[in-house]
Amino acid sequence: MVHQFRDWEKNRHIYAKSWKEKTGGKVVGYFCTYVPEEILYAANILPVRILGGHEPQDVTEPHIFGMFCPFCRDCLAQGLLGKYDYLDGIMIAQSCLHIRQAYTSWTKHIPVDFSYYLPMPNNVQSPHAVSYLTGELNAFKSAIEKWLGKEITNEDIRNGIKIMNESRSLMHQLYEYKKKENPPITGQETMEVAISQQLVDKKEHIQELKKLLETIKTVSDGKNTGTRLMLLGSENDDIPFVQMVESVNGSIVIEDHCIGTRYFWNNVEEADSDPVQLIAKRYVERPACPSKDWMDRSRIDHILKLAKDYDVKGAIVIQQKFCDPHELDIPAITKELNNAGIKTLFLEFDVTVPIGQFKIRVEAFLEMLQEEDLFV
Numbered sequence: 001m002v003h004q005f006r007d008w009e010k011n012r013h014i015y016a017k018s019w020k021e022k023t024g025g026k027v028v029g030y031f032c033t034y035v036p037e038e039i040l041y042a043a044n045i046l047p048v049r050i051l052g053g054h055e056p057q058d059v060t061e062p063h064i065f066g067m068f069c070p071f072c073r074d075c076l077a078q079g080l081l082g083k084y085d086y087l088d089g090i091m092i093a094q095s096c097l098h099i100r101q102a103y104t105s106w107t108k109h110i111p112v113d114f115s116y117y118l119p120m121p122n123n124v125q126s127p128h129a130v131s132y133l134t135g136e137l138n139a140f141k142s143a144i145e146k147w148l149g150k151e152i153t154n155e156d157i158r159n160g161i162k163i164m165n166e167s168r169s170l171m172h173q174l175y176e177y178k179k180k181e182n183p184p185i186t187g188q189e190t191m192e193v194a195i196s197q198q199l200v201d202k203k204e205h206i207q208e209l210k211k212l213l214e215t216i217k218t219v220s221d222g223k224n225t226g227t228r229l230m231l232l233g234s235e236n237d238d239i240p241f242v243q244m245v246e247s248v249n250g251s252i253v254i255e256d257h258c259i260g261t262r263y264f265w266n267n268v269e270e271a272d273s274d275p276v277q278l279i280a281k282r283y284v285e286r287p288a289c290p291s292k293d294w295m296d297r298s299r300i301d302h303i304l305k306l307a308k309d310y311d312v313k314g315a316i317v318i319q320q321k322f323c324d325p326h327e328l329d330i331p332a333i334t335k336e337l338n339n340a341g342i343k344t345l346f347l348e349f350d351v352t353v354p355i356g357q358f359k360i361r362v363e364a365f366l367e368m369l370q371e372e373d374l375f376v
């Protein structure tokens with residue numbers, strides 16, 4: 001059902017290189033989901049999220065301390081190893097200091113034509129956040145225009161918004177099926193669809209997603225009968241981990257991390273007003289990364305609502321080792337989930353994860369949830 005998405009996820013670099021050959025267009029690698037892809041699509045640039053390779057590496061030590069999070073070290077390693085040698089540009093929107101260090105090292109040691117640091121405000125709850133970001137997005141648009149030597153019109157930006165909105169809306173439709181008692185799509189399959197959404201041309205992804213939604217309509221009996229789980233916390237694109245959880249009768253029906261729902265949850269309003277300002281509003285109002293979720297912790301209500309809507313019995317809370325934003329966030333979220341009767345399992349991730357050890361802990365967690373269910 002998800003063969004094409006799986007192939008894109010596995011062969012992401014082959015895809016991007018052939019896209020370049022086919023279209024003659026430029027490819028920009030980006031760190032962090034606060035990057036406004038709408039503007040890149042407006043300029044016919046392919047945005048590709050930079051992700052790790054989940055393999056041991058020894059190339060980042062001269063550039064970044066070992067106490068930076070494994071995810072950002074793994075991303076930088078991919079660049080230093082030449083895996084992203086086809087990129088024309090690279091960019092980041094300010095999120096946490098770890099990933100910013102990966103970006104800075106990349107710009108110093110890996111040659112690209114274009115690099116851009118977008119100062120996405122951390123205080124997204126400030127009444128000035130939208131107007132500040134609107135100014136920064138206009139500066140970013142001008143930098144792209146200068147690089148490409150062509151103007152990006154409001155019409156182009158509206159087109160970029162349309163593409164991104166359609167892609168995000170289709171993901172919502174897919175996630176509706178995960179509310180079913182026995183969802184017709186597994187957590188692993190959903191993750192393959194979600195990751196590939198950040199790697200390939202959205203226009204192609206949209207076509208494939210429409211086909212998947214047509215097929216899934218016809219699947220009456222879901223194959224996912226395990227204990228309903230939520231996955232949340234730091235960045236996680238570790239498919240073998242998800243596969244392991246589902247192999248021991250867990251069913252990941254929803255997540256809150258930047259590979260999944262946080263990436264696509266809300267749309268840009270399609271109105272007649274300034275499209276750049278509308279994009280700014282969307283990024284300020286989207287479900288926040290914990291690096292931006294203050295003074296109020298807005299994430300808790302959002303996570304509790306997801307847990308309720310998707311009827312989860314337990315939550316696996318992941319922290320990439322040394323990830324400060326999530327380390328601060330996790331105690332408050334765990335407490336509220338527990339208060340709502342949702343038990344949690346905390347796991348610390350590294351570049352590679354000890355699947356054997358984690359399997360035993362996940363099995364014990366599922367057993368506890370199943371026993372509780374028997375006595376309700």
Ligand code: SF4
Pocket residue numbers: 069070071072096097098099234235291320322323324325326
């Ligand atoms: S938020 Fe956490 S997982 Fe994400 S890049 Fe920063 S430190 Fe790493």
